[in-house]
Amino acid sequence: MTPVGTPPSPPTEPLSPPADPLLSVRDLTMTFPGRRSRSAPVRAVDSVSFDVAAGETLGLVGESGCGKSTTGRMIVRLLEPTGGSVTYDGRDISHLAQRELRPLRREIQMVFQDPHSSLNPRQTVARIISDPLLVQGSAAVDARRRAVELMELVGLIPEHIDRYPHEFSGGQAQRIGIARSLATSPRLVVADEPVSALDVSVQAQIVNLMERLQRELGLAYLFIAHDLSVVKRVCDRVAVMYLGRIVEIGPKERVYTAPAHPYTRALLSAVPLPDPVAERGRERITLLGDPPSPAAPPPGCTFHPRCAKAQEICRSEAPTLSVATPGEPRQVACHFPEAA
Ligand SMILES: Nc1ncnc2c1ncn2[C@@H]1O[C@H](COP(=O)(O)OP(=O)(O)OP(=O)(O)O)[C@@H](O)[C@H]1O
Numbered sequence: 001m002t003p004v005g006t007p008p009s010p011p012t013e014p015l016s017p018p019a020d021p022l023l024s025v026r027d028l029t030m031t032f033p034g035r036r037s038r039s040a041p042v043r044a045v046d047s048v049s050f051d052v053a054a055g056e057t058l059g060l061v062g063e064s065g066c067g068k069s070t071t072g073r074m075i076v077r078l079l080e081p082t083g084g085s086v087t088y089d090g091r092d093i094s095h096l097a098q099r100e101l102r103p104l105r106r107e108i109q110m111v112f113q114d115p116h117s118s119l120n121p122r123q124t125v126a127r128i129i130s131d132p133l134l135v136q137g138s139a140a141v142d143a144r145r146r147a148v149e150l151m152e153l154v155g156l157i158p159e160h161i162d163r164y165p166h167e168f169s170g171g172q173a174q175r176i177g178i179a180r181s182l183a184t185s186p187r188l189v190v191a192d193e194p195v196s197a198l199d200v201s202v203q204a205q206i207v208n209l210m211e212r213l214q215r216e217l218g219l220a221y222l223f224i225a226h227d228l229s230v231v232k233r234v235c236d237r238v239a240v241m242y243l244g245r246i247v248e249i250g251p252k253e254r255v256y257t258a259p260a261h262p263y264t265r266a267l268l269s270a271v272p273l274p275d276p277v278a279e280r281g282r283e284r285i286t287l288l289g290d291p292p293s294p295a296a297p298p299p300g301c302t303f304h305p306r307c308a309k310a311q312e313i314c315r316s317e318a319p320t321l322s323v324a325t326p327g328e329p330r331q332v333a334c335h336f337p338e339a340a
């Protein structure tokens with residue numbers, strides 16, 4: 001069944017995937033039923049494919065509502081995909097039952113955007129951090145000892161272990177969320193806008209912490225954010241999403257210095273440059289209108305109503321994600337990608 005206006009994207013095969021990836025996502029799709037009985041289904045994520053290698057950070061960026069969180073939630077299996085697959089360490093986990101998922105929950109963890117609302121206000125930090133271990137069957141005394149270690153690791157004062165979340169600032173609360181995510185020694189952390197709710201000065205501290213933990217523990221991150229400057233700092237590769245699909249994916253250096261998709265160019269042109277002279281002289285690309293609803297996506301290239309480069313073919317034919325410049329590990333979904 002094809003429940004929404006455009007046909008599903010053709011399957012895509014990422015070019016030069018990391019050898020032996022830790023995570024492989026292929027044609028991942030999530031179609032939600034309409035919120036009201038007669039409203040159209042919402043294809044929030046549409047045939048998304050990418051890999052993440054052990055120890056690597058893939059950034060996932062795009063405007064609000066483009067499907068970033070839904071993608072992350074399918075990878076940690078808070079949501080079951082309606083199409084495609086999630087393969088972790090060589091095993092297809094897309095449709096595992098809750099019982100089968102339990103050992104996997106040690107390996108794949110999630111950090112959420114709003115630290116305070118993601119922590120139970122009625123639980124102490126000791127309980128919050130040790131909860132994933134207790135769920136996995138650890139003894140209470142061992143779990144508490146590990147919680148102390150984790151508090152030290154993320155820069156919290158272990159003596160505060162019996163305090164409640166409201167006694168901590170936003171940055172400290174996010175450190176608690178990160179400590180909780182590390183309790184079971186995961187190899188992959190899906191961080192969904194981990195710094196978006198924090199003050200700018202605190203954002204840098206949390207980003208530094210995440211980078212240090214990655215170096216020390218060899219973590220792989222799927223780092224979701226709408227702030228392109230934060231993603232530029234942390235990621236090795238970046239994927240740009242628009243209306244449920246990846247429109248450009250590749251090494252950070254290529255995507256940031258020579259964006260090939262008109263949407264990536266527009267997003268990047270809105271990021272302020274540190275050099276005031278460069279900032280004054282730069283070209284700004286204004287996106288026309290708001291993103292369309294994923295319940296009624298435009299035909300052809302779903303970006304065409306907002307694209308200054310759109311031509312006749314863009315209104316009828318969806319571009320496939322493919323190599324823009326022969327030989328380079330970057331893919332773009334556009335009939336007329338910008339020459340590198
Ligand atoms: N449970 C649900 N039922 C119906 N629609 C949903 C549901 N969850 C998300 N959606 C819709 O799916 C689309 C993608 O949502 P998602 O939260 O993944 O976007 P996002 O890129 O994370 O946005 P933001 O930057 O605002 O966090 C949106 O149109 C949203 O309204």
Ligand code: SF4
Nearest residue numbers: 301304307314334335
């Ligand atoms: S396919 Fe056409 S409408 Fe879509 S981004 Fe490329 S030029 Fe713009």
Ligand SMILES: [Mg+2]
Nearest residue numbers: 068069070192
């Ligand atoms: Mg989100």
